[in-house]
Amino acid sequence: MTSSSPEPSPPGTPSQVLSVRIVSLDYYMAPPVPGLDISYSPFHCEEVEEVPVIRIYGSTPAAQKTCLHIHQALPYLYVPCPEELLHNIERGNSCMTGLLSDLEKTLQNRGPAKRKHVHGCSLVRAKKLYGYHSSEEIFVKIYLYP
DSSP, X not given: OOOSSOOOOOXXXXXXXXXXXXXXXXXXXXXXXXXXXXXXXXXXXXXXXXXXXXXXXXXXXXXXXXXXXXXXXXXXXXXXXXXXXXXXXXXXXXXXHHHXXXXXXXXXXXXXTTSOOEEEEEEEEEOOSSSOOSSOEEEEEEEEOO
């Protein structure tokens, strides 16, 4: 008999799945760990000074206390991308660069001017979140620093 979910293992038995009941979740900014964190920003074309690390406090099913540090997790947002920008690469690149530069300037006006806010972007296909949409559309996925 096959099951889609793993069977719970008795306490003390090694398991392939880590299960944690989240009690608290936060993040902190830290210098990147070489080989573990994202250490280069393609948008700024320079090394990254700080990266977010998600910290999860909780307990396992065996009542062991845990503190997990999750690396390589950047917050992001999606912005719809007009299809015509994909057909003209020069215009598309200049629009993306302009969008990211304007976003960076706006966010720097609201916080410390020395701190970077935009990490980079990529093009993705996805369905809109609200309402029914039968087909996917092109979005710009913008990665940020919190």
